[in-house]
Amino acid sequence: MRNLKWHLTLIALLLSCGAACAQGIAVKIGVMNDQSSIYADLSGLGGVEAARMAIEDFGGKVLGQPIQLISADMQNKADVAANIANKWYDNENVDVIVDVPNSAAALAIQEIARQKKKLVLFSTAATSELTGNKCSPYGAHWTYDTYALAAGTARALIQSGALKWYFITADYAFGHQLQSDTTKFIKAAGGTVVGSALAPFPTQDFSSFLLSAEGSSADVVALANAGGDTINAIKQAREFNFNKSGKRLAALLMFISDVHSLGLKAAQGTILTTGFYWNLNDATRAWSKRFYARRHAMPTMTQAGVYSAVLHYLQAVKASGTKEPLTVMKKMREMPIHDFFAANGRLRPDGRMVHDMYLVQVKSPAESKGPWDYYKILHTIPADQAFRPMKDGGCPLVSH
Amino acid sequence: MFGIPLPILLGQLMLGLINGAFYATMSLGLALIFGVLNIINFAHGALYMMGGFFAWILLQYFGLGYWYALILVPIIVGIIGLVIERLLLRHLYNLDHVYGLLLTFALSLVIEGVFRQNFGVSGQPYDIPTALRGGFDLGFMFLPTYRAWVLAASVGICLFTWVVVEWTRLGSYLRAATENPALARAFGIRVPSLITMTYVGGVMLAAFAGVLAAPIYQVSSIMGSNIIPVVFAVVVIGGLGSIFGAVATGFLVGLLEGLTKLIYPPATNTAVFILMVVILLLRPQGLFGKRNY
Numbered sequence: 001m002r003n004l005k006w007h008l009t010l011i012a013l014l015l016s017c018g019a020a021c022a023q024g025i026a027v028k029i030g031v032m033n034d035q036s037s038i039y040a041d042l043s044g045l046g047g048v049e050a051a052r053m054a055i056e057d058f059g060g061k062v063l064g065q066p067i068q069l070i071s072a073d074m075q076n077k078a079d080v081a082a083n084i085a086n087k088w089y090d091n092e093n094v095d096v097i098v099d100v101p102n103s104a105a106a107l108a109i110q111e112i113a114r115q116k117k118k119l120v121l122f123s124t125a126a127t128s129e130l131t132g133n134k135c136s137p138y139g140a141h142w143t144y145d146t147y148a149l150a151a152g153t154a155r156a157l158i159q160s161g162a163l164k165w166y167f168i169t170a171d172y173a174f175g176h177q178l179q180s181d182t183t184k185f186i187k188a189a190g191g192t193v194v195g196s197a198l199a200p201f202p203t204q205d206f207s208s209f210l211l212s213a214e215g216s217s218a219d220v221v222a223l224a225n226a227g228g229d230t231i232n233a234i235k236q237a238r239e240f241n242f243n244k245s246g247k248r249l250a251a252l253l254m255f256i257s258d259v260h261s262l263g264l265k266a267a268q269g270t271i272l273t274t275g276f277y278w279n280l281n282d283a284t285r286a287w288s289k290r291f292y293a294r295r296h297a298m299p300t301m302t303q304a305g306v307y308s309a310v311l312h313y314l315q316a317v318k319a320s321g322t323k324e325p326l327t328v329m330k331k332m333r334e335m336p337i338h339d340f341f342a343a344n345g346r347l348r349p350d351g352r353m354v355h356d357m358y359l360v361q362v363k364s365p366a367e368s369k370g371p372w373d374y375y376k377i378l379h380t381i382p383a384d385q386a387f388r389p390m391k392d393g394g395c396p397l398v399s400h
Numbered sequence: 401m402f403g404i405p406l407p408i409l410l411g412q413l414m415l416g417l418i419n420g421a422f423y424a425t426m427s428l429g430l431a432l433i434f435g436v437l438n439i440i441n442f443a444h445g446a447l448y449m450m451g452g453f454f455a456w457i458l459l460q461y462f463g464l465g466y467w468y469a470l471i472l473v474p475i476i477v478g479i480i481g482l483v484i485e486r487l488l489l490r491h492l493y494n495l496d497h498v499y500g501l502l503l504t505f506a507l508s509l510v511i512e513g514v515f516r517q518n519f520g521v522s523g524q525p526y527d528i529p530t531a532l533r534g535g536f537d538l539g540f541m542f543l544p545t546y547r548a549w550v551l552a553a554s555v556g557i558c559l560f561t562w563v564v565v566e567w568t569r570l571g572s573y574l575r576a577a578t579e580n581p582a583l584a585r586a587f588g589i590r591v592p593s594l595i596t597m598t599y600v601g602g603v604m605l606a607a608f609a610g611v612l613a614a615p616i617y618q619v620s621s622i623m624g625s626n627i628i629p630v631v632f633a634v635v636v637i638g639g640l641g642s643i644f645g646a647v648a649t650g651f652l653v654g655l656l657e658g659l660t661k662l663i664y665p666p667a668t669n670t671a672v673f674i675l676m677v678v679i680l681l682l683r684p685q686g687l688f689g690k691r692n693y
Contacts, residue, residue, distance in 0.1 A: 037622065041522040171666045197661075200669040204617055204626050205419055208661040211411045211541060231522060231618055239528065239544050239616070241535065261522035261618060297520075 026065035027323050029055070029310060030094040032084055032109075033124060035073035038202050038228035039101040042255040043124040046295050046303040047099045053290065054310035062317050070094070074105060081105035082112060089116040095323055096121060096313055099306050103127035103174035113138045119325045121313060123305035126226070126253065127177040128388060131352040135395035138325060140332065142353045143305030144275040146174070147388040149252050150182040152273025152359045152381055157220055157250055163191035166218035166247075168209045168233065170225035171198040178224040178252055194218050199225065206233040210240055213247070220248045231258050238266055255300045259362055259374050267374075268364040275357055276301035276341055277375050283340035298372045308341035309353075344383060350395035357386035404662060407540035412658040414538070418547050420654020421554035424647045425609040426627065427634040428558055429602035431646035432565075434635070436578050436598040439489055439500035444631065445624030446508035447603050450477050451610020452619040453515060456524050466529035466615070473611050474604035481603030485596050493595075508624070515621035523618025550612050557608060558647045561601070565643055574598065578641075633676045639689020649687060 031051045033043040048071040055067050070092070074081035081100065088094035089112065096119040100106045106125030113120040114136045121140050122130055128147040130139060165186050169175040175198070183193055195216045197209045210233070213221040221242075223233050230251050237249050251258075254272040278288035278298045287307070291299045316331040317323050337345030342355035360375040368374065390398050426448060433441045454476055455469035464472065484507065492500045528546045535544035565571040576584040577591045585591050610623075617623055634653050638645030653672050660671040667674075679687060 036516065036521075038521055040516070041520045044521075198666045200666060202626065203668070204623070205415075207415050207547075208412055208658060209665065211415065212408065212662065215405070215408050228522065228618065228620065228622070235525075235618065236616070239546065241542050241544075244542070257520075257522050261520075261525065263525045266525065 025068045025093075026061065026063045027095045027314070027317055028068045028070065028093055029313075030088045030092075030097045031069065031071040031099050031306065032074050032081060032088075032097055033071075033099040034076040034101045035071075037076035039076055039124065039226070041257040041261070041297075042227060042300045043099055043101045043302050043306075046291075046297065046299065047123065047306045049294050050291065050299065050303045050307040051098060051310045053287075053294075054307045054314070058311060058314045062314055063321070063323070067314065074100070074102075076102050076105075078102060078104040078108050082108045085109045085112045085120075089113070089118045095119065095325070098310055099123045099302070100125050101302075102172075103129075103177060104172050106130060107134055107173060110134055110136050110139050117325060119313070119329060121309040123309060124302040126174050128181055128393070129173075129177060131348075131350045132388075132393040132395055135350045135393070135397055137329065137351075137397060140309070140329070140347055140351045140353060142309040143302050144273075144357065145352070145387070146178040146181045148275070148357050148381075148386050149178060149273050150185050151386055151388075152357055153250060153252055153271060154182045154185045154222075156271060156359055156378075157248070158185060158189045158191060162220040162248060163189070164217060164219045165191060165193050166213045166216045166221045167193065167196035167224050168206065168213060168221065169196055169198050170201045170203075170229055172201050174226070175201070175224045179222075182222065182224070182252060199229070201225070202227075202229050204232060206236045207240055209233075210237055210242060214240075214242065214245045218247055220250050222250045222252055224252050226253045227255070227258065230254055231262050234262060234270070235266055255302070256298060256372070256374060257300050260297070260372065264363060264365045264368055264374065267362045270362045271359065271378070272362070273357055273359055273381070274301050274375070275355070276304040277358060277360065277377070278304075279373065279375070280358075280377070287340045304341045308337065308339050308345075311339060312337050312347075346383075348390055350390050350393055350398050352387055352390070352393075354383040354387045356383050357381040409662065410538075411541035412662045413655060414541060414543065414658075415547075416655040416658020416661075417651060418551050418654070419657060420651035421551050422609055422613060422627065422650075423631055423634050423653055424558055424650025425554045425605055425612075426631040427638065427646040427650050428561060428643060429605035430631060430635050431638070431641060431643055432561070432598055432605075433602040435641035435643070436574065437485075437489065437500075437595055438493060438497065439504065439599075440497055441599075441602065442501055442504040442628070443484070443508040443511065444504075444602075444606050445626075445628030446511040447477055447481065447606040447624070448610040448613070448627065449515065449621060449624035450480070450511065451607030452526070452614040452617075452623055453519070453524075453610075453621075454607070455611045455614045456526050456619045459526065460524075466611075469611050469614075470608070474607040477607035477610075478600045478604040481600045482596065484603075485599040489599065490592070490595070508628075512621050512625065519621060521620055521622055523620030523623070526614040526619050528615040546615060550616070553612060554609070557605065561605070562643060562647070630672055633672045637672075637676050637679050637686060639686025642686065642688040642690070645686060645688025 031048045033047050035044045072084045098121045101124035123143045126146050128145040130141045167179045169179045259267045316328045320327050320331040333347045345355035347353045359379040454473045458464040458469050532546045573589045577594050581591050634649050638649030660668045
């Protein structure tokens with residue numbers, strides 16, 4: 001009998017360890033992204049590595065205790081992502097979830113984080129809804145969004161006279177939002193959308209959609225998709241002699257990993273908007289070379305964004321002396337973001353991190369001096385023009 | 401039709417036929433393997449992906465171009481198939497289907513994982529061979545020469561396989577071994593070797609399709625898992641074990657997808673499964689299948 005009592009006590013102690021032992025860790029950061037499907041190269045393990053670098057650069061400890069990093073593969077599925085988020089917040093004492101590709105997954109996690117009163121910092125997710133109608137006091141959106149892509153690429157194309165648009169759109173939250181944000185710019189400039197095709201996500205063969213687009217009266221055919229979809233669409237456009245049709249092909253979202261995969265011969269001349277390029281200045285080069293040494297690939301904008309977000313979060317925890325979510329978020333908004341990723345960034349009350357964006361053009365093989373020398377910077381889009389003004393987003397947290 | 405201009409309709413049907421060529425070659429291999437081995441070869445997509453990758457590896461590291469790849473890659477992947485059959489699959493022939501399915505599914509996860517780890521998912525570029533660049537104007541569309549070649553090569557390889565199975569002595573042994581292995585053995589036919597050969601043949605078809613696909617899509621570790629669900633649906637619609645059914649249904653599904661892309665694009669990936677459900681309800685043995693399956 002006495003033995004049983006001891007055993008029960010021991011079990012009770014062990015069970016209580018879940019909460020008690022977690023106190024031995026200052027903060028627990030969970031990087032959740034796609035490590036096995038079509039977005040694995042542009043976020044994936046590279047994103048996890050970027051978070052690890054941020055923790056190392058910060059010193060590995062905050063509030064006198066070590067920082068723990070965990071990661072998970074959400075397989076690019078919104079339901080898997082939501083399950084992991086619930087488990088992390090409820091059972092594993094994760095304080096902040098970082099990265100999250102796939103807008104559908106991001107919108108789900110935004111709600112979960114709001115319910116559980118925990119933080120989430122988005123880098124790869126694109127939809128501008130995250131800081132619009134669906135904004136949250138617990139969420140921040142770091143690297144770019146669908147509005148910023150439209151503001152960069154669409155504005156540039158419209159200025160060059162392309163007023164009639166046709167969309168080939170990935171059929172999920174991200175594609176819809178990207179088309180919708182771009183359409184606003186087109187309409188505001190007096191242009192029209194002459195047609196669109198919703199392509200299932202993901203799609204291998206885009207030739208049918210390209211053929212339909214060629215048959216339209218559009219000046220420009222815009223790809224509102226990402227990753228493997230964009231790569232296949234551009235590759236097949238070349239195969240089907242798309243440029244002979246006199247229409248222009250615009251990739252609204254393209255990452256440097258996509259350009260690397262396509263090769264300059266196929267990708268040359270493409271105009272795109274990016275939040276980061278490794279070869280911008282000494283600071284970006286220095287960090288990117290460290291990243292390259294670990295991953296054997298140059299960082300994409302979203303991987304660099306993960307580093308910036310994690311570092312800023314840790315600095316805010318240190319400055320506020322607690323990891324209480326709203327206190328930390330308040331501090332994150334007060335402190336300017338100043339690192340290699342964002343020289344003059346700031347986090348707005350609607351959760352949008354605003355910083356300079358870049359309109360770039362992919363170099364031709366002749367212009368490129370070596371591996372990863374891919375972009376010509378056409379224009380720096382200043383932070384205040386790159387992102388949607390807070391009053392236009394419809395975020396309930398911001399009084400109009 | 402549906403208010404769609406005729407040239408666009410013809411163009412989409414043409415593209416559907418070309419995509420159907422991949423489905424036909426892939427499902428032909430699956431149907432052969434199922435007919436003789438009674439194994440649902442879930443690794444088929446991974447073997448197709450290896451076809452594409454070995455073509456890229458031959459070019460990248462050995463400087464051997466497309467035409468060499470077309471011959472060498474099916475042989476290399478065929479040898480891998482031989483090893484899989486001899487080492488693993490042959491222990492499962494007398495067990496329930498689900499064991500073969502689980503084993504081959506696990507194999508495909510392992511193979512894809514290895515390639516993903518080494519080469520990522522964005523894929524490697526593979527150029528169209530010089531002789532097949534350019535294209536011709538059909539009046540209703542621009543048809544790249546390479547796509548025409550894909551169609552011709554697939555039809556050719558399917559016809560060849562059909563002739564071998566239906567018209568040669570080897571094919572007659574094969575059919576005998578499928579119908580009644582014990583009796584075939586009594587006549588002195590080496591059934592186990594026939595089984596191995598069939599698996600290798602099916603695998604070679606998948607690798608051949610992989611090489612054909614390399615210049616069209618990026619060569620990537622996930623190219624197999626993108627195509628495999630459709631190919632399985634094709635085999636089910638055509639009727640399990642029916643060789644002609646698999647080929648004909650492959651092209652049919654390609655055409656159906658082409659039409660869906662035109663009429664209601666968001667349903668493209670679903671259309672084939674709707675067809676599968678309808679066929680299973682109305683004709684459970686499949687369009688061309690025998691009743692006892």
